């Protein structure tokens with residue numbers, strides 16, 4: 001079978017990452033000459049299903065109470081059942097933490113192969129190859145997935161949404177799955193972090209702070225600056241590990257991979273693990289007191305200065321523009 005299945009969590013909605021997965025799925029199915037099936041799991045999200053139905057050839061919605069909250073075993077079982085029925089050549093997932101957790105386990109259950117953080121999909125001579133960054137963004141590896149299905153989670157923003165759409169609107173099939181009791185793991189408590197609606201992966205402008213800020217107070221200055229230009233504030237791992245900013249806003253190899261139009265790195269050295277998270281940024285600018293900081297090798301604009309002198313000036317200039 002040359003079909004492609006995309007798996008999306010209803011909870012995430014029709015965000016930029018979902019649009020990228022749908023677009024990538026549509027194009028891959030077209031190249032393979034197969035159909036595009038969309039699977040949505042979790043709480044009922046009619047808007048997501050309607051949007052997908054305009055692009056996919058079939059939509060299956062596993063909307064049942066056991067899947068209302070993310071439970072890895074249950075979601076894995078649901079995806080394995082549905083992908084098992086569809087027998088696709090490739091299964092695409094988004095870059096959310098659920099997908100990252102499930103992709104290798106799903107591949108194992110289906111007897112396929114898995115790769116994460118894909119930035120390009122190539123279907124050639126019946127094989128599926130995936131490009132992904134390696135060595136902290138210093139090189140790109142092309143990986144051939146030999147066992148079917150190829151289960152791949154995709155980097156956010158690396159793929160365009162689909163502009164053409166399907167010739168007809170697919171019907172949405174609601175399904176009821178027989179799921180295991182789910183008593184192997186139990187969620188005891190959930191603590192929501194107040195990130196509002198914002199997602200770093202969707203941010204157009206990011207102002208990021210590092211250990212050179214010297215403490216958590218300086219992040220308030222960055223937030224004030226960000227407020228003037230509708231930017232999101234992020235941080236290096238050193239700043240997050242110091243407890244100055246929440247870890248969910250960490251950028252880098254072990255944090256978020258972001259792709260803003262502008263990434264302003266304030267008092268961040270530019271370690272390869274940090275740069276791995278911003279290789280898709282269009283413009284990188286940096287403020288660093290050390291002219292030899294590695295960040296200056298990667299940025300288009302750089303200011304060698306103490307951030308304490310630069311941030312107030314920037315704030316002043318930007319505030320003047322708002323008037």
Ligand SMILES: Cc1cc2nc3c(=O)[nH]c(=O)nc-3n(C[C@H](O)[C@H](O)[C@H](O)COP(=O)(O)OP(=O)(O)OC[C@H]3O[C@@H](n4cnc5c(N)ncnc54)[C@H](O)[C@@H]3O)c2cc1C
Pocket residue numbers: 209210211212213235236237238239250251252253254255256266267268269270271272273274277287288289290293305306307308
């Ligand atoms: C397996 C692994 C995974 C990792 N994953 C990540 C990751 O996901 N993200 C990440 O960020 N790191 C990651 N790291 C850590 C990474 O190697 C660096 O240690 C980290 O990025 C350093 O953060 P920093 O640049 O904020 O701090 P530092 O290295 O301490 O740099 C601080 C910078 O601030 C500058 N500075 C100091 N004072 C001022 C001032 N007043 N004004 C302006 N500039 C000033 C200094 O010149 C310096 O360049 C990882 C490491 C490992 C081993």
